[in-house]
Amino acid sequence: MKAHHGALMVPHAFQAAARPLYSGAIQRLPPGEQAAVQRQAVDTEDHPSFLAELAEGPYFVIASMLDAASLCQMDTTCRLHYTMNRAHNGPWRALGAQMFDGLELEQDGVFEQPAHLADNGRKLARIDWKGRYRRFVAEVPTFCAPFSGAHITSVAHPDEVAYFRSRLCTDVLDENCDHGVYLEVEVLLNPDNLSMAVVDFEAGGCSSVTFSPDTGAVIRERKVREAPRKVEGAYIQPLSTLPPGRRFHGIMGLYLYSGSLAFFRRCANGLTDGGAMELGPWETTGFVSDLSWAEGRRLTPSLAFRGEGEYSVKILGVGTQPPLSIGKPSAEVHNNVAWSGFDWEVGENDDA
Numbered sequence: 001m002k003a004h005h006g007a008l009m010v011p012h013a014f015q016a017a018a019r020p021l022y023s024g025a026i027q028r029l030p031p032g033e034q035a036a037v038q039r040q041a042v043d044t045e046d047h048p049s050f051l052a053e054l055a056e057g058p059y060f061v062i063a064s065m066l067d068a069a070s071l072c073q074m075d076t077t078c079r080l081h082y083t084m085n086r087a088h089n090g091p092w093r094a095l096g097a098q099m100f101d102g103l104e105l106e107q108d109g110v111f112e113q114p115a116h117l118a119d120n121g122r123k124l125a126r127i128d129w130k131g132r133y134r135r136f137v138a139e140v141p142t143f144c145a146p147f148s149g150a151h152i153t154s155v156a157h158p159d160e161v162a163y164f165r166s167r168l169c170t171d172v173l174d175e176n177c178d179h180g181v182y183l184e185v186e187v188l189l190n191p192d193n194l195s196m197a198v199v200d201f202e203a204g205g206c207s208s209v210t211f212s213p214d215t216g217a218v219i220r221e222r223k224v225r226e227a228p229r230k231v232e233g234a235y236i237q238p239l240s241t242l243p244p245g246r247r248f249h250g251i252m253g254l255y256l257y258s259g260s261l262a263f264f265r266r267c268a269n270g271l272t273d274g275g276a277m278e279l280g281p282w283e284t285t286g287f288v289s290d291l292s293w294a295e296g297r298r299l300t301p302s303l304a305f306r307g308e309g310e311y312s313v314k315i316l317g318v319g320t321q322p323p324l325s326i327g328k329p330s331a332e333v334h335n336n337v338a339w340s341g342f343d344w345e346v347g348e349n350d351d352a
Contacts, residue, residue, distance in 0.1 A: 063091035092129035180257025192307030203296020211263035234339035260329035
């Protein structure tokens, strides 16, 4: 350990070891940011030349291994780190691009927006990557209006739908993507019935895939006519139905990976002595649907509430891995899913 420590304390040895990394895989800073980093290095009392050399390669390799809390600590150490971390090719941008790959935030788009010119039309607009990261962390796991935040406590009308602010980018999360997106919701209070769905309304579509944690069924629907309304669909029931009269309480999740959808359920068996939910084992539908039903390249996750009343439903998080490993979808998997077809029509004078 002492020998390794001594080698890393020699600036030229550190730079030489990292040369293959930053000569090819790591991008050099734009001229404007490079000059800013060099000015900051001059103002740094400890080893100014060493820190300036680190700016173009090894530092970004090391910083790319840090999480958000560690990067925040680095930001406070000196102005040089503060500047490098916020650079266009710096670690805050890299961390956000990795964490939110395959997601789009309402009104903000994807995390890595295409470069655009500033008002003078000559220079690229400067992006606060740390601020953008902070905004995505806060707003991705939230609902759109009329709901707000990550927690729904009441529903005013029957058949209300709460849409997530984040959308799933199916053009990114295709068969060539090495990760997926997993959304998880906790249900503590549920007076009636609720379900989790993805819809293709963003591109003008009229289709959805819905998971009912109460019945254990997955329903695929498409509206073919508005008036009188006609819906065509199909369903499967990969999980068991809850006992009669029992409402779903627990955790449910949606997973999109390699162009396929799977759902998860963890039912609450009751409350512990401390008042917390006592949860049963995780269950999954497995990969039950591809995306051939969807229009466009964006899917919107949502929760549908059958009845009004007091609820306690909270988005627990958005990540890349589900709670159970279910492998990778394939054409054979989808061909083995036995869908049962149905359709229904609502007459002009029907209240249903």
